[in-house]
Every structure is written in structure tokens, then in C-alpha cells.
Amino acid sequence: MKKIQTHSFILLLFLLLGIQRGFAQNNETTRRSISSLSSYIDVPINEATGIPDINIPLLDVPMPNGSVNYPISLRYNVRNYDNVYGISDVGQGWSLFAASLMYRETGDIDECFKINYPSDWRQDIYYYNILGLSGKFSVKKNVNTHLFEVVNLSPTNRVKIGITDNSTAALIRPKEFTVTTDQGYKYYFHKIDNYQFECFDYPLKSGVFSTYYLSKIVNPLDSEIATMEYQIQEKNIPGEIIKRHCKIKSIKTSKGEVSFDFTYDSNLENTVNDPYWLTKITLKNPAGKVEYSYIINTSISDFPSSDPKKRKRILNYIRKNDQDDLKIEQTVFSYENSGVLGKEQGILEKITTPGGGIVEYKYEEHSYSNNTNPSPEKMGKRIKHIKYYKNSIDTSAERTLNYDYNVFEGSTSSGYKYYGERNEYNDGKPVSYIIYKNVKIGETGKGYIKKTFITPNDYPKYKTEGTDVFAIYFWPYYNITRWGLPSKEEVYDEQSTLLSFKETKYEFYQYEHSDYDVKITPEYSWPGSQMVSSKLSYIKAIQQKESELYPNQGSIDKESKIELNTLNFKPSYIKSVTNGNIKEKFMRYPTNVPGYSHLETAHIIGVPVVSEEKENGKLLSRSKVLFAHGSLLPTSILSTNIADESSKESLKMDQYDDQGNLLQFTNTAGIPTALIYGYNQSSVLAKIEGATYIQARNLAQEIISASDEDQKLGTQASQQALLQALDTFRKKPYLSGYQITTYTHDPLIGITSTTPPSGVTQYYIYDKAGRLQLIRDKNGSIVQEYQYRYKNYKD
Known part of the structure; x- marks a missing residue:
């Protein structure tokens, strides 16, 4: 097993997934496991939220030619320990990252009117998750053409979304979606879940497909590189909806197969647990021979209730076995019983690593400065400290990280309670979370780091119209700053001597089209008293200054700047300055560059085709990648002779096969x-x-x-x-x-x-x-x- 990765910071800039509950009765089993995934989107994993990223990498799906990175892992999010939807198929707090899916946002009682009056209805919102790339889009009818169109509501992802449907004139029923990345790879999502829902206490069949699962991945040459199979089971309950269970069964490529084993227990249908739970993940070679496997051991705990329906599944250990099913290594998990008399199953407390070391987590309640309620709702947990032990015998930690969320040099919390978009609802409640402006991370005996984050309050909302009682506000750059962007980092030793600092600045821009309008849940309001809106925004450029300080020896100063191409959000300009020495790199991509229109058509827009490097203003190199004769693969590289500005082929890619494998290349000598x-x-x-x-x-x-x-x-x-x-x-x-x-x-x-x-x-x-x-x-x-x-x- 790969070592556990506890990343302190993973920056997520965009809304990824959302889930609603109401009268619409979507797939309960799917929802239980999807809801655990949504916690990674509703609240990002970074130090500004106080939530550590606890990630257990297992394996990578063997893809041909390293074409696509397809990792499989288990991740723990402390927000999921109190998940109101239920427990996932790998246990309380845990999520399996293996299958990619897409699903339609379901409303409440309005779903009834959507069936009865479809032509008058609002646009559909869909959410997708593709191997770490997540976002949302809408499908709406064009009032002029009367055709259904896709609007990308996560425009910085720069994916191309296609739709295959059997729509009537008034109601869209997509059968399949295709998502094409900026590298030209296509991901096909096929409809699986056709759900029913209750309309005024009467079960109706909607005819609308709600959930789509990834069925295959195709490379830019239209060659299939991976296929997915699913285990599907339907259960008819008299007088109720049809329940459909869908679990990933296998991922197959030309280099092997990853299979997943789930166990089903009908007695868990009406409990907080997913009636399916993961028991094994196996990697096989193309001959079907097992290379190794992971045993996923879970159990139903005795806590937190005497009611069996409320007892939760927990993950006990992950064991890696070899070809002969003999144990190689094992990772063990322990949970604290934090309730009175031990009657409440607590959150993850310890991880015993394959090497025998112990990682211990201690959490505490969130606190925030805009808390005016004498009896505030609990906002979940934040990390207080993480301790590392060499083994289970040691009583003293080898390393301890302590977290402080107060205003620097003060005793009040730097936290603030923010809300998500108006359509991000769970059980009728708006998604809310705490973002901390200041976080101090101290390591016993070694010093501390002070981190400052940009939050929405750095770009406060302002009133655009209305009265003080019925006000309309606009909150700029909310979708970016709501996650807490890193702004400043200062490193001190144990004597509080500044050792280094880093400062980051951003250039923000916003989309003006009405498709990108965002409604935000008001912070203080009674129904109808406030309206808060924003527009989707993006980062155009990032500037950073760094200094390493040496007592009596001066400092090493660095500056950097990255400008992003707004057509694909890839770097177009990179500048670095170290003690006065300036290095620059310029990059151009296929869009709007003559000779590359066929790449645009195939949506291969994220591949640099022209690059140039300079040092202190002097040109060092210039190269151009050619895709001649309509090829979607590189055919040659032109390099510029700096002395006379002449160009020549430095490498020629002469021939490929139908899988995109390079069969022949020729060097500058013609060999x-x-x-x-x-x-x-x-x-x-x-x-x-x-x-x-x-x-x-x-x-x-x-x-x-x-x-x-x-x-x-x-x-x-x-x-x-x-x-x-x-x-x-x-x-x-x-x-x-x-x-x-x-x-x-x-x-x-x-x-x-x-x-x-x-x-x-x-x-x-x-x-x-x-x-x-x-x-x-x-x-x-x-x-x-x-x-x-x-x-x-x-x-």
C-alpha cells in the first residue's frame, strides 16, 4: 500500500457537486454514498476550513501509454461523521474515489409541475465528477430554435459537453452525455437510473433519467482505452418507489482490470447505512491472473443508538494481499467514543500505518466571529492537533502539529460563517461552512507557520438597490474567495525569528453573461428580506513574492508571475525572478492560431503548440509543435536558431498506429x-x-x-x-x-x-x-x- 498522505492544503476553486432532498425520491442507495463525496465539494479540504485531507491511495488503473491518470483511493472527511443522509459503502466518514458519475439536480414538490407542465419548466442542472475534474452544467431550451442547449456552469474547466437525447418537444430525457477534456479525451456517461418520485403522496414515474455513470473512455483518435461495468439491482417495494442499486463492478483496459466486490444485505435497506458495502478491490493482468488485492474490512458498530437502524458502519482496516492471498501490509483505523458513557460513535482518532507508526488526530468544535446566536447550531469539527508516533508502544509523540485559528496576536476567532449557492441544499438547509482568515500551525520544538487566507469578506458585498429592510446585494468574486485563497505565509523558528515569507496576489475577473449569475443564501435575513447575488469569476493571473532570510547574511529573494490563457485556463506566461535574474516563458495554444483549427474541432485546446524562453530579455529558445495534414498527434517540432532566426525540424514524428503509439521518428541528422x-x-x-x-x-x-x-x-x-x-x-x-x-x-x-x-x-x-x-x-x-x-x- 502506498503511504498515507495527509495533505495540509488542496485548493478547490469551483463548486463541484450538490445534492438536494425534498419530495423528489431519488435513488436512496446512490445518495448515501454520493452524499459522502459531496462533502469534499460543499467544503473544500484545506487549512482555511480546519479540515485535513486524509487520503489512502490504493492503486492506479493500468491505462495504455499512460494516457489518463485514473487513481483509486479512500478518503476521510470529518464532516461526514455526522452525515444526515446515511453512511457510505466504505463506512462512516469515508468515501471511495473510483467511479465517475453525473447526476441531475432534483427539486422538491416542483418536480410534480415539471411533469405536468414541462414546456414551462426551468432548466435542468447536472453535476459531474471525472477523475478529479468536477463541475456542473445546465440544459435549457433555446427560445428561438426550440432546441435544448448545454451551458457550462464551470467554465474554467474548459470541457466540451455533448448530449444524446430522446427529448419530446417539451421535455428533455438525455440518454447519454459526452464530456471532452481539453486534451481531446472523451468520457461517455450512459443513463442508468430512471427514478420515480412522490407527487402529493402518490408515486409517479418521471421518465427522466437522474443518474449517469461513466461507461467508457475514448482517446482523441476515437480508440476505446477503458470500459466500465456496473452491478445493478432493482427492488420493487409495494406502494413505494423502485429502488435501484448501482455499484462499480470493473474497470477494464488493454493492460489489465480492476474489479470491485460488494456485499448486499436487504436488512440494511431502511437503516442509515448503504445496504451494499465494499469488501475487496482486485488488480488483475490481461490474462486474468490476480496481481494483488485489497481487503476492505468494515462492521456495524454498537453505537450510537440502541435502535439497530441508526447503528453505523465503520471502516476497521485495509489489508493488501499478494497473488496467493497472503497479507503484505495492513492499515488499521480507530475511532473515539465521544458521547456520554461511550454511547456515541466518534470520529477517526488513529491510523496505524503499514510500518507500525501511529497518526493521531484530535478535533475540536468550530468557532466563528459572526456568531450572534446565543444557542448557535454546531458547525462540525476542525483539527486541533495531529501527533505522530514511531510505534504503538511509544507514549511520547515523535512529532506534534498544533493548529490555532484565532486572529494573529489576538484571542478572538478569525473564522466566519459563509453560505453556498441557493441551490446547494441538504434537507432543506443551506450549505454553510466556516472559513478562517488566519491559521497558525506550530510544531513542538521547531517553530510555527502563520498562514493568511483571502476570504469573501476581503471583497465585501454591497447594496445595489432596495431598502434597508428589503435590500438587494452583490458579492463580487464569491465563488473564488469562498474557499479561502492562500495570501501570505510566514515561517518562524521557536524563538519567533522570521525565517521566510511568501505573499501571493491574484487578478480576478468575472463573467458578465446572465448564464453565470449566482444566487447566494443571505447571511442574516427572514424570508424575502434580502437577496444576495454574484457572478462566476476566475483567476486571470497570480503573483508571488518569496524571501528566505539568513541572519547577518542577507536574503534570497524570489518573485514569480503566472498569467493564464482565458481560452483554456492554462499558463500563457511564466516569469521568475531570483536575486535580479529574470527568466520568462511564453506559451500559445491551438485556439486562434493558424494551422491548428482541426485541434480546436477535436477540443484539443490544452496542449501548448508554441513556446519561447528568455533570460534577462535575451531569447534562449523558441519551438513550435506541428500537427500537419489534419493530424491530431504531433508530426514534428520546429526549433529556431537563435543566431539567425532560421527554423529547422529538430524532431520528426513520422508514423503512429491507431492507438496513438509513435512507430517512427527521425532526428535532425535524418536518421x-x-x-x-x-x-x-x-x-x-x-x-x-x-x-x-x-x-x-x-x-x-x-x-x-x-x-x-x-x-x-x-x-x-x-x-x-x-x-x-x-x-x-x-x-x-x-x-x-x-x-x-x-x-x-x-x-x-x-x-x-x-x-x-x-x-x-x-x-x-x-x-x-x-x-x-x-x-x-x-x-x-x-x-x-x-x-x-x-x-x-x-x-
């Missing part, structure tokens, strides 16, 4: 290099310097077939057959004049052998957990050895 792919076009088998691909291809059929067979069988015999075929390939008389390097692979682990032109082969041996263990030479002698040791755990 070609051929690349032979095997393992069903997923990995390089041979590199032949000096030969063209056409010259090498006809001689490579045997090694390609042998690699495909090795991938299919995955046996020692099939690998030996491949090694023999590669040896024969290298010795072919026709190739004797070329420099040849050959490779073998385990599709899920990595390279298993390399043979350079010298003919000296090295073999890479892995243990049953997929970790590199030995490197041997051709005679079997050990060149390098790796050892891994973990403390044992009691079962």
Missing part, C-alpha cells in the same frame, strides 16, 4: 528510429535505430505474436518463448547494421528485461506484491537487491 509495439499495442518491444518502421515491421511479426501470447497466458513458459523470439529478432542478418534495444514487460508492473545493443541483458524480478526485488545479469548474478519489511499486525 530514423523504429519502435515495435507488442502486448496488444500497449508496450514497446524493440527500438531499432537507423531503420524505418516499414523495414522493421515485416521482421517483427514473430516477437509481436509472442508478446501477445505472453500477455494472454502470463506464464513462465510464454515469457521464455518471448525472450527466445527477441533473441532471434536481434540476430536477424537484415538488422545487423542497426542498433537494437529490446524489452519485455509485465503489463501491470513494469519492464522485466532490457537488452541494449551490447547484448548484455538485465532481468528485473518482482515479488508477489509487485515490488522490484532483484536485478540480475544474463548469468543470473544479482546486480541489485531490494528488501521490504513491515511490522506484523494481529488479525
